[in-house]
Amino acid sequence: MNFINDLLKIIGDFIAGIINSIFGFSPFLADLVTMGLAAIILCTFAALSFMGLTYVERKVVARIQDRVGPNQAGPFGLLQPIADGIKMFTKEDTTPAAADRWVYNLAPLVIAVFALTTYAVLPFAPGVVGTNLNVGVFFIIAIGSGSIVAIIMAGWGSNNKYALLGAFRTVAQLVGYEVPMLLNVLPVVMITGSLGLVDIINQQTTLNGNPGIPFIVFFPFSALVFLISGIAETARSPFDLLEAESEIVAGFHIEYSGMKFALFFLGEYVNALAVAFVFSTLFLGGYAGPVLPPYIWLLLKAAVVFFIFMWLRGTLPRIRVDQMHNLNWKFFVPVSIVHLVVVMVLMKLFVTSPALAQANGGILVTPAAQAAILFVASTLVLIGSLTVAARRARIMRLQEEAVLEQRRAENIAAVSA
Amino acid sequence: MRTDFAFVGVMLVTAALLMGVALIAASLLRPKKPSKAKLETYECGMETVGDTWVQFRVQYYVIALVFVLFDIEAILLFPIAVAFNSLTFFAVANVALFVIVLLIALLYAWRKGALDWE
Numbered sequence: 001m002n003f004i005n006d007l008l009k010i011i012g013d014f015i016a017g018i019i020n021s022i023f024g025f026s027p028f029l030a031d032l033v034t035m036g037l038a039a040i041i042l043c044t045f046a047a048l049s050f051m052g053l054t055y056v057e058r059k060v061v062a063r064i065q066d067r068v069g070p071n072q073a074g075p076f077g078l079l080q081p082i083a084d085g086i087k088m089f090t091k092e093d094t095t096p097a098a099a100d101r102w103v104y105n106l107a108p109l110v111i112a113v114f115a116l117t118t119y120a121v122l123p124f125a126p127g128v129v130g131t132n133l134n135v136g137v138f139f140i141i142a143i144g145s146g147s148i149v150a151i152i153m154a155g156w157g158s159n160n161k162y163a164l165l166g167a168f169r170t171v172a173q174l175v176g177y178e179v180p181m182l183l184n185v186l187p188v189v190m191i192t193g194s195l196g197l198v199d200i201i202n203q204q205t206t207l208n209g210n211p212g213i214p215f216i217v218f219f220p221f222s223a224l225v226f227l228i229s230g231i232a233e234t235a236r237s238p239f240d241l242l243e244a245e246s247e248i249v250a251g252f253h254i255e256y257s258g259m260k261f262a263l264f265f266l267g268e269y270v271n272a273l274a275v276a277f278v279f280s281t282l283f284l285g286g287y288a289g290p291v292l293p294p295y296i297w298l299l300l301k302a303a304v305v306f307f308i309f310m311w312l313r314g315t316l317p318r319i320r321v322d323q324m325h326n327l328n329w330k331f332f333v334p335v336s337i338v339h340l341v342v343v344m345v346l347m348k349l350f351v352t353s354p355a356l357a358q359a360n361g362g363i364l365v366t367p368a369a370q371a372a373i374l375f376v377a378s379t380l381v382l383i384g385s386l387t388v389a390a391r392r393a394r395i396m397r398l399q400e401e402a403v404l405e406q407r408r409a410e411n412i413a414a415v416s417a
Numbered sequence: 418m419r420t421d422f423a424f425v426g427v428m429l430v431t432a433a434l435l436m437g438v439a440l441i442a443a444s445l446l447r448p449k450k451p452s453k454a455k456l457e458t459y460e461c462g463m464e465t466v467g468d469t470w471v472q473f474r475v476q477y478y479v480i481a482l483v484f485v486l487f488d489i490e491a492i493l494l495f496p497i498a499v500a501f502n503s504l505t506f507f508a509v510a511n512v513a514l515f516v517i518v519l520l521i522a523l524l525y526a527w528r529k530g531a532l533d534w535e
Contacts, residue, residue, distance in 0.1 A: 036431060039427050039430075039431035039432070040431055042428065043428075043431055043435050089442065089443045089446050090446050090448075092447050092448050094455050094456055095456070096459070097453075097457070098458050108436075109436055109440065112432065112436045113429060113433045119428075133421050133422070139425070156470070158458075159458060159470070161460070161465070162459075164473075172480050175480070175488075176480060179484065179487040179488065182487075182491035186495070186498050189495065189501075190498045191501075193500075194499060255459060258443060263440070321534060322533075322534040325480070325532065329480075329527070330532060333487065334520060334523055334524070337516055337520045338520070344501075345510075348509045349506075359503075
């Protein structure tokens with residue numbers, strides 16, 4: 001059992017040992033080769049999961065919409081990603097004469113590189129992590145913003161009006177949804193006292209006398225808002241305003257084809273999968289879980305989260321630009337701030353460690369009791385904010401309908417007169 | 418600490434190399450037959466009129482300003498969150514006050530119509 005649990009780590013140590021024995025004369029070189037190998041493995045993992053996910057997503061969305069999905073290439077269409085890959089490699093690729101060549105050609109590279117670099121800090125099993133940065137969460141959000149640069153590069157460099165409109169729209173969306181994402185990571189960071197992803201996972205296990213409760217129980221509101229902002233951040237449906245076909249054709253990647261388009265697509269999927277991984281790590285306990293090996297647990301959790309993404313994509317219609325901005329700035333951000341203040345004060349009032357209770361004051365409770373208190377508070381914030389928003393939305397809808405009714409009456413009067 | 422970040426650098430370089438190889442391989446494999454019509458800017462068959470790089474709506478600028486405000490707020494809050502366990506109740510109350518002041522700023526921007534999108 002132990003062997004299966006530590007399989008990845010054992011293989012990693014074995015390869016590191018071989019490299020050390022070859023490059024033993026120079027520790028620097030040995031380190032560099034080990035890192036390079038690990039980076040190649042992570043990039044390959046991300047690229048392969050991109051290929052698999054395109055197939056799975058097409059099949060799942062097809063099922064939801066009562067279609068069959070890809071079924072021609074190979075059994076059950078399983079070779080479809082390979083066929084797509086061959087097409088992407090051999091498709092003619094034009095650079096518009098009016099485009100800014102350097103910016104236009106660099107943009108797909110930038111988005112793919114930033115998307116892949118996110119995987120450098122994701123922990124896959126105990127001891128199996130590219131690098132356990134002490135600012136892990138911050139790093140992920142910072143590197144995730146790299147795609148914004150790539151999108152504005154693509155939109156501006158294409159010298160196409162649709163592309164520019166799509167890029168502006170997308171950038172406004174992506175920078176906006178970063179705020180609720182940051183605000184809802186904060187409670188997790190506060191209770192852990194660390195930005196490192198491994199520390200955050202350890203806090204959700206029974207190590208060091210922790211209760212072993214995933215943070216989704218502590219902060220259901222944060223989990224929900226983080227998930228929705230994550231979908232918006234990766235510009236997936238229903239937030240895929242950047243490629244609203246009926247309005248701006250294909251958005252910022254309208255001029256791209258062939259391999260460059262494939263890299264945009266890769267960046268999008270790899271980012272979405274990274275959000276699924278980060279959500280599992282922050283709120284679902286990451287690789288922690290009984291019986292099964294840790295990496296299986298992480299993949300299972302990420303698969304469930306990604307399935308929710310696909311489900312939403314198959315179910316919900318695309319929202320409008322003003323709805324997207326309203327949801328963010330008039331609901332997520334203010335309510336997240338209120339939630340943050342409530343949680344912050346409660347966590348200081350009800351402390352779990354006797355030493356801290358002695359030093360800073362506060363009521364000493366068991367970790368489970370603290371979890372229960374935070375759960376109730378977070379849920380109350382969620383329900384309360386939803387009630388207020390629903391009431392407000394109803395009033396606004398009634399007003400809109402009244403205006404429409406009046407306009408209709410005026411039209412009828414004008415026609416009959 | 419430094420070696421931790423070294424891996425990020427290696428990862429950036431590796432990803433850039435792998436993706437660069439994919440781009441170069443594709444450029445070797447694919448046909449190249451550019452013509453004048455192909456290289457035109459795509460606009461659903463119409464010829465494009467006027468300059469693309471023009472002024473755009475000011476609303477984006479307002480959103481960007483509000484975003485910068487809250488991003489800086491979040492950056493200020495992260496160190497506080499890391500040190501949260503060692504803070505006294507008084508310090509946390511101060512932080513809460515700071516956050517609420519920003520909430521009032523957001524409500525002011527909302528009231529002024531900075532967040533409306535038409």
